[in-house]
Amino acid sequence: MTGTGLLAATQSPPHPLSAEHLDHFYRDGSGACAIMSVAHFPDEILTFLQMECLAAFKTAVAEHCDAVVELGCFDGRALEVARAAGVPYCGVDINSGAVAALRERICDEGLEAQATTLVGDAQESVRWSTHVPGRRPLIVLPFNLLGNLPDPRRALLGLRALGGTVLISVFNEQPRTTAVRRAYYARCMTGLAEPAEGRYGGAVFRGAQGFRSESFSAPALHRLLRECGLEIRSETANRLGRSLTVGRA
Template sequence: MTRAGLLPATAPPPAPTPPSPDRFYRDGTGATAIMSVAHFPDEVLTFLQMECLAAFKTALEGPCDAVVELGCFDGRALEVARAAQLRYCGIDISCGAVAALRERIADEGLGAHATALVGNAQETLRWSHRIPGEQPLFVLPFNLLGNLPDPRRALTGLRALGGTVLISVFNEDPRTTAVRRAYYTQCVSELAEPAPGRYGGTLFRGAQGFRSESFSAPALHRLLTECGLQIRSETTNRLGRCVTAHRA
C-alpha cells in the first residue's frame, strides 16, 4: 500500500498490435497457400487465362520495351515477356518467392533478359531505378490491386513512372464472391464474413492481415481517372476484368 493507504494504479495492458497488411504475403506461407494451383477453383483458371492473353496482347501492341510484374510470385508474366521477346522484371514482397523465381530464371538461361526484385507495389521509388526499359508494361495480376491497403498510392506511383499499366481484378458479381469465398476458405485461416469494400465490391479479411476486395466497373474506372490514368482497353469475363491504362 502507498502512504495514502491505496494500491498504486495499474496501467491497462497495451492493445494488441494489428498485423501488418502485407504480412500474409511477406511471410511466405500465406503467399504459397493463396498461389497454390491445388487451391484454385476451376473458374479462377479462366480468369488467369484472360489475364495472360490480355497482357500478351498489350505487350505486342506496345509501345513497351519490358514487362514488369508486380506481386509476381512464380513469374507467370515471364512467359508473356518471353513470347513477346521483351525483357522481364518480377517484383514481390516475399523474399522466398523472389529467390525461387531467380532460381527459375537461372535454370532456364534467362539471366540476360530477366530479373526478380524484392519490393512493395506501393513503394515505387524504392525499386523504380532497377527496372529495365524506358516504356515498361506494368502488370498488376490476379486482383493484386484489391489486396493492397492503399491502391491509390500504387497507381499514382506507377503513373509517375510512365509506361502502360495492366490491371486484373475480380468483379462485384455475387457468383464471383461465392467463387472467391470457396477459394479463400482453402488457403486463409480465420476468414471473416465478407463485407462491402471501398470500390463497389466485396471485401474479405483473414489471419495475418489478409485482405482482398473486388471492384465494380464504375468504381474502378473512377479510381483510375482520379489517379491520372486513362483507360485504353478493357477485357472482361464473368469473374472479372483486365484494364489497360496509361498516363492521361
C-alpha cells in the same frame, strides 16, 4: 511482425488496413504460398488467369512495350508473357522467398540475360523503379493485386509518376464471383470472415494473418483511375473480372 518477450506481448496488433498487416500476410512465406498455390485454384480462377496473361501479351505487342514488369510476381506467370513477346522481364514481390524461388527458376531455364527480380513493395514504386528494364515497360498488377493493397490510390499514383503502360486485373462485384472467391479463400486459410461491403463497389474478404482482398465494380474502378490521372486504353472482361490497359491521361 518482430519482437520477443515483454516488447512483443505489449505491442498492439496493426490496423487491418495498415502496411504492417499487408507485410505480415504476403511477406511471410506461409500466407503467400497458401493463396498462390495452384492446388487451391478453382477452375473459374484459372480462366481469370488465362484472360489476364492473354491481355498482357496483347498489350505488350500493341503498345510496343520493351519490357514486362510484374508486381506481386510470386512464381512469375508474366515471365511467359515476356518470353513470348521477346522482351526483358522483371519480377517484383514483397516476399523475399518468392523472389528467391523465381530467381532459381530463371537460372534453371537459362533466362538470366532476359529476366531479373527485385524484392519490393508495389506501393513504393519510387524505391525500385530505377532498377527495372526498358524505357516503355508494361507494368502488370496481376490477380487482383490492386484489391489486396491497403491503399490502391497510393499505388496507382506512384505508377502514374513512372509513366509507361499499366495492366490491371481485378475481380468484379458480381455474386457469382464473390461465391467463387469465398470457396477459393476458404481453401487457403483459416479464420475467413464473411464478405463485407468494400470501398469500391465490391466485396472485401478478411482472414488469418491479416489477409485482405477487395473486388471492384466497373464504375468505381473507372472513377478511381480517373481520379489518379489514368485513362483506359483497352479492357477485356470475363464473368469473374476484367483486365484493363491504362496509361497517363
